[in-house]
Amino acid sequence: MTDLVLYGHPDSGHACKVALALALTGLPHRTVWVDIWADPATRPADFLAASPFAEVPLLMIDGVAHVQSGAILLELATRFGTLGGDTHEGMRRGREILMWEANRIGMCLPQLKEARRTNGAGFPPGAVDWLRMRYDTDRARFATLLGDAPFLHGAAPGFGDCAVWGYAQWLAEAGVDPNAALSGWVDRMRALPAMQTPRGFFPQG
Ligand SMILES: N[C@@H](CCC(=O)N[C@@H](CS)C(=O)NCC(=O)O)C(=O)O
Structure with a gap:
């Protein structure tokens, strides 16, 4: 099974886009709360290492970092043939x-x-x-x-x-x-x- 970890925050509409896509597809995943209002330097080290602008959303797919909400949606649609990605x-x-x-x-x-x-x-x-x-x-x-x-x-x-x-x-x-x-x-x-x-x-x- 694909390992999916979504880093986000409730005030980020960009992160909500991806969270909704994962929810609609029912793909098992876990989420990590990142404080987008705090100094970026204080965010988790694994997050900072994977997100080039220290921004959410960050979706780790089997350990590979995916950023930019639109690109992540395209990745989910094509990889899993879902949410329109099937045609x-x-x-x-x-x-x-x-x-x-x-x-x-x-x-x-x-x-x-x-x-x-x-x-x-x-x-x-x-x-x-x-x-x-x-x-x-x-x-x-x-x-x-x-x-x-x-x-x-x-x-x-x-x-x-x-x-x-x-x-x-x-x-x-x-x-x-x-x-x-x-x-x-x-x-x-x-x-x-x-x-x-x-x-x-x-x-x-
Ligand atoms: N173009 C990006 C925008 C991402 C973005 O602006 N993320 C904001 C939250 S909505 C963020 O992480 N801000 C924290 C910061 O810049 O320190 C996308 O579509 O994912």
Whole structure:
């Protein structure tokens, strides 16, 4: 059996993407809680040795380090033929969603959430307005991507759904509203039997 160890933290939407993918596939794994708010130098030595930027998520697969949430999702989908990875069409769909997520909704939502947390500290004037403007476009394009299907991959969630979930789970925390398409999808995602809260995915040791 493949040995899977996921390093993450409940405040990391990037780590939640991978935790959700593992939960949906039912792949046995264990998680390691890493304090992303602490000085990186204080993080576990094995984690620092394997994660080049000292960032979560880090997924160890049979002792081999895998970083970057989108790349990890692709690895899981192809290696285990799951979450869309079982068909060419599913892979194409998932890749397209991953690229869109990384450039668009997965860029502005984490920043908007962080701006709320810091009350705007660290953000130059106009940055938050610009991010909100981008989110308005992203929200509309999410509806286009979803179409009439329940999930971005169609009848069942795939690895693209996991990618978008990472930060779309925190729309209120980012101070933005969903449209009907996004709201319905969030409800369906939250109702998945495998879904957990971020703390459920990453309980503190
Ligand atoms: N592009 C990376 C982003 C990873 C990332 O930004 N991780 C953050 C948490 S969301 C982190 O580990 N921050 C701790 C730090 O930078 O010290 C991915 O998709 O995995």
